[in-house]
Amino acid sequence: xxxxxxxxxxxxxxxxxxxxxxxxxxxxxxxxxxxxxxxxxxxxxxxxxxxxxxxxxxxxxxxxxxxxxxxxxxxxxxxxxxxxxxxxxxxxxxxxxxxxxxxxxxxxxxxxxxxxxxxxxxxxxxxxxxxxxxxxxxxxxxxxxxxxxxxxxxxxxxxxxxxxxxxxxxxxxxxxxxxxxxxxxxxxxxxxxxxxxxxxxxxxxxxxxxxxxxxxxxxxxxxxxxxxxxxxxxxxxxxxxxxxxxxxxxxxxxxxxxxxxxxxxxxxxxxxxxxx
Amino acid sequence: xxxxxxxxxxxxxxxxxxxxxxxxxxxxxxxxxxxxxxxxxxxxxxxxxxxxxxxxxxxxxxxxxxxxxxxxxxxxxxxxxxxxxxxxxxxxxxxxxxxxxxxxxxxxxxxxxxxxxxxxxxxxxxxxxxxxxxxxxxxxxxxxxxxxxxxxxxxxxxxxxxxxxxxxxxxxxxxxxxxxxxxxxxxxxxxxxxxxxxxxxxxxxxxxxxxxxxxxxxxxxxxxxxxxxxxxxxxxxxxxxxxxxxxxxxxxxxxxxxxxxxxxxxxxxxxxxxxx
Numbered sequence: 202x203x204x205x206x207x208x209x210x211x212x213x214x215x216x217x218x219x220x221x222x223x224x225x226x227x228x229x230x231x232x233x234x235x236x237x238x239x240x241x242x243x244x245x246x247x248x249x250x251x252x253x254x255x256x257x258x259x260x261x262x263x264x265x266x267x268x269x270x271x272x273x274x275x276x277x278x279x280x281x282x283x284x285x286x287x288x289x290x291x292x293x294x295x296x297x298x299x300x301x302x303x304x305x306x307x308x309x310x311x312x313x314x315x316x317x318x319x320x321x322x323x324x325x326x327x328x329x330x331x332x333x334x335x336x337x338x339x340x341x342x343x344x345x346x347x348x349x350x351x352x353x354x355x356x357x358x359x360x361x362x363x364x365x366x367x368x369x370x371x372x373x374x375x376x377x378x379x380x381x382x383x384x385x386x387x388x389x390x391x392x393x394x395x396x397x398x399x400x401x402x403x404x405x406x407x408x409x410x411x412x413x414x415x416x417x418x419x420x421x422x423x424x425x426x427x428x429x430x431x432x433x434x435x436x437x438x439x440x441x442x443x444x445x446x447x448x449x450x451x452x453x454x455x456x457x458x459x460x461x462x463x464x465x466x467x468x469x470x471x472x473x474x475x476x477x
Numbered sequence: 478x479x480x481x482x483x484x485x486x487x488x489x490x491x492x493x494x495x496x497x498x499x500x501x502x503x504x505x506x507x508x509x510x511x512x513x514x515x516x517x518x519x520x521x522x523x524x525x526x527x528x529x530x531x532x533x534x535x536x537x538x539x540x541x542x543x544x545x546x547x548x549x550x551x552x553x554x555x556x557x558x559x560x561x562x563x564x565x566x567x568x569x570x571x572x573x574x575x576x577x578x579x580x581x582x583x584x585x586x587x588x589x590x591x592x593x594x595x596x597x598x599x600x601x602x603x604x605x606x607x608x609x610x611x612x613x614x615x616x617x618x619x620x621x622x623x624x625x626x627x628x629x630x631x632x633x634x635x636x637x638x639x640x641x642x643x644x645x646x647x648x649x650x651x652x653x654x655x656x657x658x659x660x661x662x663x664x665x666x667x668x669x670x671x672x673x674x675x676x677x678x679x680x681x682x683x684x685x686x687x688x689x690x691x692x693x694x695x696x697x698x699x700x701x702x703x704x705x706x707x708x709x710x711x712x713x714x715x716x717x718x719x720x721x722x723x724x725x726x727x728x729x730x731x732x733x734x735x736x737x738x739x740x741x742x743x744x745x746x747x748x749x750x751x752x753x
Binding site for chain 2 (some may be wrong): 204208234235236288291294297298301302303304308312313314316318320321350428429430431436454455457458460461462464465466468469470471472473
């Protein structure tokens with residue numbers, strides 16, 4: 202710690218005497234080298250405070266302190282930026298690995314559920330439970346505000362499940378009253394995933410995002426069809442509004458995967474329904 | 478770089494003057510702080526060479542150099558260990574994230590294949606292609622030396638695919654001649670995954686790992702059943718010998734997941750075969 206303070210003071214002095222790329226480089230190095238220390242950021246801040254005090258003391262009675270303080274601030278900022286950058290790189294790598302592992306676990310859990318014999322036994326509500334689970338997991342997986350899962354396995358309107366922020370009245374209203382038939386059509390006609398952003402949302406979905414969506418801004422939509430092996434439609438997964446930003450190509454791939462898993466489960470359940 | 482050399486020299490001198498935990502700590506700090514530098518390891522080595530030369534020069538004519546060189550070597554080793562440890566931590570996190578992403582992509586690719594309409598159309602060899610793909614991917618996924626996928630969808634012996642090191646005659650012989658029926662039985666009777674290690678392998682698998690396995694050491698086996706929604710057996714995935722170490726609980730979870738995906742595909746294909 203003593204070395205850091207001494208180094209920081211020397212580097213700051215050099216920068217104040219001759220501000221420039223080269224002397225500022227020392228700030229970058231100091232910041233980078235402090236990564237991994239137990240109290241890295243605190244040590245840097247203390248070193249800065251000490252160095253600034255020492256520098257100002259040495260100039261007492263001379264020129265105004267303003268420019269010196271500002272220049273020292275720039276030096277400190279460079280130092281902190283380097284620290285942050287490296288620190289973030291390490292943290293991001295750890296976070297990314299953890300998230301991927303969590304997703305892999307979720308997929309395995311969902312797969313196990315979709316292979317559960319309750320679907321074969323036509324247990325009451327087994328398909329309803331499946332829709333609910335897929336809606337919840339898909340919503341978490343791609344970080345969407347809302348997810349609908351529809352299945353259509355016979356005459357009559359499709360059955361559906363929806364996952365949304367339970368405590369939000371706007372979403373509750375939308376989840377309950379949104380008529381998904383036009384957007385189911387869009388996805389089925391596309392024969393594959395449909396990803397809408399910006400003005401496309403209103404253009405393609407029209408009334409759906411105007412009526413029951415009052416008070417909500419529907420700014421993104423990602424739909425993927427549940428398709429039978431023979432090609433006919435079995436339902437769809439619809440994701441509404443990525444929590445941050447827009448749905449990505451990876452979100453689309455994930456939605457397609459979940460739709461494929463769901464379609465397999467629906468179709469297998471039908472196999473047993475037909476045979477019984 | 479100049480600062481690193483000066484610091485290294487000062488820290489090494491302090492250690493040689495009073496070897497101990499505290500002075501050795503400086504080596505650790507130097508190593509850790511050098512992580513992220515473009516030529517970190519090279520810089521450390523150069524700093525060590527310089528410092529050692531300077532230290533020995535200062536002692537010319539004095540005591541024998543041996544103990545000094547050894548002590549300096551310990552100091553350098555501590556320095557390098559710290560560097561390696563932090564460097565490895567960062568690399569491991571990146572590698573782990575990359576591997577997880579690759580696995581997620583593989584799963585999506587396999588899922589898409591298993592939903593392909595060729596399975597519905599009873600395209601010739603569609604099921605054979607499925608077995609081959611699952612065997613290859615399962616083997617890569619859990620880093621096994623060999624993987625069998627068997628499917629049994631009617632009377633007659635199960636069909637199978639196998640993935641193994643193609644250029645190894647022992648594995649080629651084993652892949653061709655191994656009679657999997659007893660191990661299929663073991664997995665089906667277990668009604669879930671079976672993971673064998675050490676002496677269990679020979680105990681449970683008996684002749685299978687003695688006869689055609691001549692020249693191979695079968696030291697691990699991981700089997701997972703392909704189960705119909707209604708509960709009956711459709712086949713199995715068998716993984717033989719983890720490349721390094723033993724099969725883990727995670728490997729088992731992955732094998733179960735791949736077996737579930739395969740079972741869904743086999744059963745859906747049967748649905749269309751029955752209907753045609």
